[in-house]
Amino acid sequence: MFAARGYHATGVADIIEEAGVARGTFYLYFESKRALFDAVLDEQLAAVEEGIHRVDVSPGATPALDQLRAHVRWLLQLPETRPRLVQLFLWEAVGLDEKTDAKLDSFHQRIFALTRRSLVLGTALGLVRECDPDIVARALVGMVKEVMVSLTVRKDLPEPDVDRLADEILDLATGGVLRLE
Amino acid sequence: MFAARGYHATGVADIIEEAGVARGTFYLYFESKRALFDAVLDEQLAAVEEGIHRVDVSPGATPALDQLRAHVRWLLQLPETRPRLVQLFLWEAVGLDEKTDAKLDSFHQRIFALTRRSLVLGTALGLVRECDPDIVARALVGMVKEVMVSLTVRKDLPEPDVDRLADEILDLATGGVLRLE
Amino acid sequence: MFAARGYHATGVADIIEEAGVARGTFYLYFESKRALFDAVLDEQLAAVEEGIHRVDVSPGATPALDQLRAHVRWLLQLPETRPRLVQLFLWEAVGLDEKTDAKLDSFHQRIFALTRRSLVLGTALGLVRECDPDIVARALVGMVKEVMVSLTVRKDLPEPDVDRLADEILDLATGGVLRLE
Amino acid sequence: MFAARGYHATGVADIIEEAGVARGTFYLYFESKRALFDAVLDEQLAAVEEGIHRVDVSPGATPALDQLRAHVRWLLQLPETRPRLVQLFLWEAVGLDEKTDAKLDSFHQRIFALTRRSLVLGTALGLVRECDPDIVARALVGMVKEVMVSLTVRKDLPEPDVDRLADEILDLATGGVLRLE
DNA sequence: GATGAATGAGACTTCATTCAT
């Protein structure tokens, strides 16, 4: 409900009606409406982070580009498989209050750090051209996020073919960042 | 104030105190708190849209890439020159309610359409390689937006050198989408 | 209402109904139900303290015993003239919470100190026999308070003749503490 | 717990935690929180009343004054030996609700009646001077109560020497009410 | 007999909006 209607538009009354429990029961399990939201958000953010790992460049590992493709595909299927999750962390939780913003911020920092590390590593291995990893990391994340928002909130991308979406994004990223040849 | 504290955290009491008028006076000029927010948002969105034009490819015009660079630079200076504006339309207005979301949505549609048109045009002129303009338009917008958020809300990019930021983003976009050579 | 029904039994709903104002109006004038109670109690305690002065023993002043009699009479008319006041500070505010208890305590300390000072002074002047002023002060205050409670809360003393009540109490106190003859 | 924190501040949750039983068990033994409080208060009031007897003036009995002294001493040691009891009936139960007030009232009526009877008897025997026994009974009880409150709740009488306290009070009472010599 | 999850009436408080002045 938080995802669908937003935090403020969702009252405790709505929640308990949907859950089919009494008011008191709600407060038996959650300290406050805010605490429930925090719990939901934490859960969802954890679910996202679970699917994001650093690129494995050890000898014998899957080629980095394939790993990257798998990653992007996994992210892009989230709008379809877990639309609420996407709606929540890309949309509803934004600008809610300082505490939530801080949580979202630290989430992004971890994602950025992970991406940055992959970029730096890629550069060292000759897979990524020289670039400012801080800026490029944000740009890459932004690319994926905007497409996810279009799929989930805006619903203005009729295309649900995750593979094509991923390829398109990767072509953009590859052509730009990865050394061609 | 909406930008700094968010819609819900900003009360009519705060607004009239800041404005130095009485409660009744506020409602003389705005139908509701919501109406004020709408007005503010419209104004700010208009200010953003004003700086975004389609690429001019008529004979004798500035080279397309230079126009694009100017565009991106203009966007990337917004966080510094008008942080409130950026905060508002990239952050605070997000997920507020259906009406505002619709407004933000239509704003994005216009931006996407503009970008898409430039891409299609570029492809026709041989400046842009074949690609899905819908997806790539969103990705490009997302890149810029994420960097803007990092500059405004997150403040995790110490770099205030707009030109370098723009070059980095354009290199990413160019290398990937525009035909090199 | 606090005096008549007690703090907990008096809801904000009762108060605004009695006052004939809306809920919001109540909170326009008082921060909380508690704040109203504090205000009421302060006002009433101040009203009591106003009538209590130290005995004036300067040359030419009214005889000390007459002053005392006037004092006691003033106190004993309170149950009739301001029953709510008495009910409140002798009954309803007792044991309400720590903050209120502290307020009541400090009130009593001032009364005790005043009484004690009069006793010590009286002893110095030969009007009061040797005694422990701390204990006797409390005993004297207790005598008056209990009679007041009987008049206000218990209503088990049909006698509303303040002068007789005062005389009776003073006879008890005089005979005991003041030097006879 | 009622004595220490007050009726309203003591929740059923606190009680069952302290007792180490489940919620349901509590309601197996007491109809309600109120019923428990009533039971506790009754028990405590009974304990006080147990120590209060009418003066025995039969030939050969202990001198009346000695009996009185023993009585007052017994009362004044309560704050030390059973502070909770004193706190409860002199403080926490006051003004709680009509039913409790009625209980407290009837307790006081019995005490007053007992005291009154002793006074009347004393007068008949020439031990007590002529006085209004209703008023004086209340005053005497009030003296002792106030000192007890100072010892228990206010803790502003450092003196724990029960004998001295009793003597001081008796001197006051004797000098005033009892025929000297 | 004991349990404790569930209940829901009701308490306090907020704040966008109105309207008589």
Next chain:
DNA sequence: AATGAATGAAGTCTCATTCAT
């Protein structure tokens, strides 16, 4: 045109009590 006291719907939270297990 300006004011600001008054409004009241709606929100969050508490806690004594119940009842199926």
